[in-house]
Amino acid sequence: xxxxxxxxxxxxQPAAAPPPPDLTPSRPTYDGRLGELYAIYLRHxxxxxxxxxxxxxxxxxRLRRYAADIDDDLAYPFFIFLNDGDLLAGGLTLSHVRRGVxxxxxxGYWIGEPFANQGxxxxxxxxxxxxxxxxxxxxxxxxxxxxxxxxxxxxxxxxGFTEEGFARRYLRIAGEWQDHLLFAIIAGxxxxxxxxxxxx
Numbered sequence: 001x002x003x004x005x006x007x008x009x010x011x012x013q014p015a016a017a018p019p020p021p022d023l024t025p026s027r028p029t030y031d032g033r034l035g036e037l038y039a040i041y042l043r044h045x046x047x048x049x050x051x052x053x054x055x056x057x058x059x060x061x062r063l064r065r066y067a068a069d070i071d072d073d074l075a076y077p078f079f080i081f082l083n084d085g086d087l088l089a090g091g092l093t094l095s096h097v098r099r100g101v102x103x104x105x106x107x108g109y110w111i112g113e114p115f116a117n118q119g120x121x122x123x124x125x126x127x128x129x130x131x132x133x134x135x136x137x138x139x140x141x142x143x144x145x146x147x148x149x150x151x152x153x154x155x156x157x158x159x160g161f162t163e164e165g166f167a168r169r170y171l172r173i174a175g176e177w178q179d180h181l182l183f184a185i186i187a188g189x190x191x192x193x194x195x196x197x198x199x200x
Contacts, residue, residue, distance in 0.1 A: 103139035
């Protein structure tokens with residue numbers, strides 16, 4: 001899990017379920033709110049760039065890349081911000097979008113360690129799947145995770161993904177080629193509704 005230490009220690013979390021995350025694509029093109037997935041707030045990315053101390057050139061380059069990927073229908077990056085402030089909690093990317101006979105994309109995600117196991121990513125994954133199938137018209141969304149990543153496996157299964165296989169030395173992580181479990185969900189598969197009890 002990614003540690004969000006650069007943003008400082010989060011406020012203590014209440015026992016009650018946290019509010020839904022503010023999930024926003026990363027280019028200021030549309031206007032909307034959480035459930036519609038159209039709200040795109042450039043100020044969030046600016047805040048992230050300034051807080052992390054990234055160079056102005058790097059930040060602008062990354063924003064241009066995000067915009068180009070969306071324009072070219074190649075990838076759709078999202079970030080999760082807590083509704084009670086500008087605190088970045090995690091992110092998801094629907095990437096490697098393939099059209100033609102495939103109509104497929106690949107889902108990747110990360111959550112800050114202080115925000116894990118609160119249901120934020122569970123709801124975010126469901127929202128992105130709805131975006132992928134309803135707005136983009138994809139047929140299939142794939143995901144992969146390390147066999148030892150129990151939280152990620154649980155998240156994918158609870159989100160309606162089916163485990164389809166095992167890929168040897170599939171991705172290079174920390175300088176080493178790692179085996180991965182392969183998951184997928186197809187348009188028409190049941191996406192379980194998010195509940196506070198089904199956190200992930």
